[in-house]
Amino acid sequence: MGIKVDIRKRYYRRKSDKKKGIDPAFMLDASFETENELVVLFGRSGSGKTTTLQCIAGLLEPNGGKIAVNGKVYFDCHKRVNLPVQERSLGYVFQNYALFPHMDVKKNIAYGLKGLSTEEKENRVSEMLHLLHIEGLESNYPSQLSGGQKQRVALARALAPKPDILLLDEPFSALDMVVRMKLREIITEIQRELGIPVFFITHNHVEAFTIADKVVIFHDGRIQQIGTPEEVFYHPQNRHVAELVGLSNIFEDALVHDVNEMHKTLRLKCGDLQVLADKPEKILSDTVSWGIRPENLRILPLQDKCCTEGENLFRAHIKSIMNKGASKVLTLEIAEHRRFLIAEIANHSFEEMEITTGDECLASIQRTKIVMF
Amino acid sequence: MDSLFQITDDKMLEYIWFPLLITLKIAVASTFIVAVLGSIISYFLARREFMGKWLADVLVTLPMVLPPTVTGYVLVVLLGKNGAIGGIIYNITGWTILFTWQVAVIAAFIVSLPLMVKTTTAAIEAVDRDFEYAAFTLGRKELETALFITFPLAKKGIFAGIVLSFARAVGEFGATLMVAGNIPGRTNTMSIAIYSAFQAGNNELANLLAIILVTISLLSMAITAKLVNSWKI
Numbered sequence: 001m002g003i004k005v006d007i008r009k010r011y012y013r014r015k016s017d018k019k020k021g022i023d024p025a026f027m028l029d030a031s032f033e034t035e036n037e038l039v040v041l042f043g044r045s046g047s048g049k050t051t052t053l054q055c056i057a058g059l060l061e062p063n064g065g066k067i068a069v070n071g072k073v074y075f076d077c078h079k080r081v082n083l084p085v086q087e088r089s090l091g092y093v094f095q096n097y098a099l100f101p102h103m104d105v106k107k108n109i110a111y112g113l114k115g116l117s118t119e120e121k122e123n124r125v126s127e128m129l130h131l132l133h134i135e136g137l138e139s140n141y142p143s144q145l146s147g148g149q150k151q152r153v154a155l156a157r158a159l160a161p162k163p164d165i166l167l168l169d170e171p172f173s174a175l176d177m178v179v180r181m182k183l184r185e186i187i188t189e190i191q192r193e194l195g196i197p198v199f200f201i202t203h204n205h206v207e208a209f210t211i212a213d214k215v216v217i218f219h220d221g222r223i224q225q226i227g228t229p230e231e232v233f234y235h236p237q238n239r240h241v242a243e244l245v246g247l248s249n250i251f252e253d254a255l256v257h258d259v260n261e262m263h264k265t266l267r268l269k270c271g272d273l274q275v276l277a278d279k280p281e282k283i284l285s286d287t288v289s290w291g292i293r294p295e296n297l298r299i300l301p302l303q304d305k306c307c308t309e310g311e312n313l314f315r316a317h318i319k320s321i322m323n324k325g326a327s328k329v330l331t332l333e334i335a336e337h338r339r340f341l342i343a344e345i346a347n348h349s350f351e352e353m354e355i356t357t358g359d360e361c362l363a364s365i366q367r368t369k370i371v372m373f
Numbered sequence: 374m375d376s377l378f379q380i381t382d383d384k385m386l387e388y389i390w391f392p393l394l395i396t397l398k399i400a401v402a403s404t405f406i407v408a409v410l411g412s413i414i415s416y417f418l419a420r421r422e423f424m425g426k427w428l429a430d431v432l433v434t435l436p437m438v439l440p441p442t443v444t445g446y447v448l449v450v451l452l453g454k455n456g457a458i459g460g461i462i463y464n465i466t467g468w469t470i471l472f473t474w475q476v477a478v479i480a481a482f483i484v485s486l487p488l489m490v491k492t493t494t495a496a497i498e499a500v501d502r503d504f505e506y507a508a509f510t511l512g513r514k515e516l517e518t519a520l521f522i523t524f525p526l527a528k529k530g531i532f533a534g535i536v537l538s539f540a541r542a543v544g545e546f547g548a549t550l551m552v553a554g555n556i557p558g559r560t561n562t563m564s565i566a567i568y569s570a571f572q573a574g575n576n577e578l579a580n581l582l583a584i585i586l587v588t589i590s591l592l593s594m595a596i597t598a599k600l601v602n603s604w605k606i
Contacts, residue, residue: 058509059509084509085509085510086512087512090510091510092506092507094503094506094507096501096503098501098503098504098507111511111513112510112511112512112513114512141605143605157507161511161512
């Protein structure tokens with residue numbers, strides 16, 4: 001049981017390119033298996049997330065491979081099976097909601113209900129209105145709804161026919177923070193209650209982390225890593241994943257040396273920059289890449305050097321300061337090594353330090369927070 | 374203008390009522406066919422990929438750029454007693470379609486089809502495909518989706534196409550004259566009647582017919598504009 005996806009899809013710049021044997025402009029090669037859980041497809045725009053979702057939905061036909069949902073084969077290239085969208089029993093929520101503008105909320109929700117009596121339809125619509133807390137909106141038209149209400153109606157419409165699988169294509173990208181948080185809770189509740197697989201596309205790593213049971217990370221048409229949010233966020237397998245999950249400070253091809261089995265530490269040497277790091281359980285090769293999240297960099301005023309001298313402490317110039325609401329994002333240049341670091345610090349800590357652009361400070365790379373891949 | 378009122382009741386019927394009624398009959402019939410076939414053709418042009426799509430597009434559009442006399446001539450060649458299509462009809466039924474009001478409907482249909490197809494295709498293309506995809510994911514087949522989602526969302530464009538086609542059919546002259554002639558009481562439409570009256574030096578009649586035609590056109594456009602403005606989508 002669960003979902004098995006193993007597909008390839010090629011896109012050519014021009015139709016004639018295929019005949020001429022020119023390489024495709026984009027190629028999706030995605031293969032993964034998941035249970036009936038909340039799966040987040042995560043990646044940048046153009047990485048293949050939506051193409052994958054549309055192939056599962058049947059809105060796009062893959063060039064090869066197989067898709068099966070809970071034992072039901074949706075697509076099988078070898079057996080020439082390609083179930084029409086209408087027969088896949090799925091709920092799909094579009095990024096722009098795609099609510100039918102000429103129908104009121106009630107008609108929108110009831111549109112997918114076939115073979116039911118009027119009374120049964122009414123009951124199902126009422127159930128959906130209740131589930132998504134949108135009672136009272138049934139006679140409104142989509143143009144009269146707020147973004148959050150539209151999204152709830154779109155969800156209600158997708159869930160009304162009791163689908164086998166729910167697919168959501170960046171459903172919250174146009175909504176404000178508060179509405180997003182409420183809707184995330186609703187999606188999680190619905191998934192637990194119905195027990196159906198839910199595929200959710202996002203390029204917001206906070207969203208991915210908060211709602212996912214499993215995250216599938218896409219880059220350039222290929223899957224880079226599959227795992228729980230903790231696995232992919234704290235143990236990214238490569239640079240692409242590391243960048244996607246918010247590791248802004250990445251150092252590639254660092255030499256591993258001075259492995260200390262007793263203290264479980266090692267040194268990473270990147271040019272003339274050396275840092276001490278915790279030794280991971282396995283060291284895969286002599287050279288690794290490492291990174292640290294901006295929020296895990298500590299900034300200290302220059303005079304604190306005496307107190308914390310020793311571990312991974314570097315003098316740095318503050319090149320720029322950007323306000324990010326509750327925090328500040330600082331670009332730092334390590335004086336000796338001409339390397340740049342991005343640090344994020346809470347506003348209150350920043351104000352206490354009384355530092356500004358052009359000042360010198362100390363940047364501390366906490367060894368316990370270093371991520372190697 | 375006094376001479377206008379000298380037209381007797383008999384003449385009134387012959388000179389004014391008949392051309393008006395035959396024009397409306399031809400225009401309504403051709404517009405109905407144009408609306409149905411034009412919508413189907415437009416849907417395929419807007420939403421499907423098929424072999425020879427460009428050729429279909431060119432063939433439908435051709436009468437818009439050709440002089441109506443050429444369209445009329447081609448119809449005469451095809452539909453005449455010895456024509457490719459007319460010959461078959463004649464051999465089976467002994468009936469020739471030329472110089473009847475039915476052939477005027479065909480002529481009006483051909484010249485107004487491009488207006489319907491161009492306008493409607495653009496309107497259908499402008500409908501966001503996500504609405505159709507949403508209907509598919511909700512289990513609805515393509516025909517249901519086209520009828521209940523695509524066409525209702527493109528209705529302003531479809532209606533504009535119908536109005537333009539009707540206006541074109543009402544004003545049709547060249548092709549109609551060639552295939553249906555100018556038979557009083559049978560095929561003399563308003564535009565042909567105006568031309569005949571003018572040729573015969575009967576300017577009063579030409580004036581009256583022109584005023585009627587302009588009034589009908591203005592009224593239909595005003596009603597259309599009001600109706601379309603009242604639609605929210």
